[in-house]
Amino acid sequence: MKPRRISLYGLLIALAFVFSYIENMLTIPMWIPGIKLGLANVVVLAALYLLGGRCALFVSVVRVVLAGLSYGSVTMAIYSLAGCSLSFLIMVSLKQTGRFGMPGVSIAGGVAHNIGQIIVAAILLETTALTYYLPFLLVSGCVTGAAIGVAGAEIVKRAEGIVRSL
Amino acid sequence: MKRKNDLMLFGVILLAALLFWGYSLITRTEGSTVVVTVDGAEFGRYSLLMERETEIVTEYGTNTLVIAGGMATVTEADCPDGLCVSQRDIRYEGESIVCLPHKLVVTIEGGLSSEVDGVVK
Incomplete structure (x- = not known):
């Protein structure tokens, strides 16, 4: 791997990590568990479009592990990891179809993230109680996903030239 | 084209959420029992009609469950x-x-809540 690439990866991971930290501070008390802005997903999304799937996956996984160890617990890291993996899979496949723009890909990712967490909760807690939250998590994943997607598209538009020149 | 698909995806998910929500609103019924499980195992069940405050102390930590006015809530953790x-x-x-x-x-x-009044393991 070229040194430039390595430093770029490091930069992206640091950025995603900082976003996780900000997100963690911003936790708004909600009566629905798991509603989040998903700020770090901006970095993953931008990486997916600028540098490809492998980079995005790398940033995503390292970010989750780092954030989980720093501000959460192992359990929380498992939840995020499940959410992120499903989200990543869905985003990559939707992008592959070429029929959706970044907001669409991001919306699907946000929703998939929430569904992934519900699935893990259902397995770990041996309960289907959380399906009750599904409609609210669908809406929140949709809205935050759209916002993140629009922001991501702007970033990609501006950063494309810079990344190419590296 | 992509923009249209994005909007459609947004709409479809919102619609699905709305349907789910509507369905749960229509089919919901007043409950009678509060069941507490920890790590998948039942910790206790309490009647929703009897006012009470319960400390749920487990190896993971403590939560305070309050049942009052036919509703259950966690007040402290x-x-x-x-x-x-x-x-x-x-x-x-x-x-x-x-x-x-x-x-x-x-x-x-x-x-029926009468069958399960305040049984604690």
């Missing part, structure tokens, strides 16, 4: 995020309060 405290009161069958760090689930069940 020593978990790092405290999300269970901010979740709203529950009263309908199937509703739940979840504390992920403590692997705690408080669910409302239906059925």
Whole structure:
């Protein structure tokens, strides 16, 4: 791997990590568990479009592990990891179809993230109680996903030239 | 074209959420029993009609469950995020309060409350 690439990866991971930290501070008390802005997903999304799937996956996984160890617990890291993996899979496949723009890909990712967490909760807690939250998590994943997607598209538009020149 | 698909995806998901929500509103029934499980195992069940305050002390931590006015809520917890405290009161069958760090689930069940009054393991 070229040194430039390595430093770029490091930069992206640091950025995603900082976003996780900000997100963690911003936790708004909600009566629905798991509603989040998903700020770090901006970095993953931008990486997916600028540098490809492998980079995005790398940033995503390292970010989750780092954030989980720093501000959460192992359990929380498992939840995020499940959410992120499903989200990543869905985003990559939707992008592959070429029929959706970044907001669409991001919306699907946000929703998939929430569904992934519900699935893990259902397995770990041996309960289907959380399906009750599904409609609210669908809406929140949709809205935050759209916002993140629009922001991501702007970033990609501006950063494309810079990344190419590296 | 892509923009249209994005909007359609947005609409479809919102519609699905709305349908789910509407369905749960129509089918919901008043519950009668509060069931507490920790790590998948039942911790206790309490009648929704009897006012009480219960400390749920487990190896993961402590949550305080309050049943009052036909509703159940978690008022205190020593978990790092405290999300269970901010979740709203529950009263309908199937509703739940979840504390992920403590692997705690408080669910409302239906059925006759007289059969299950204050049974604690």
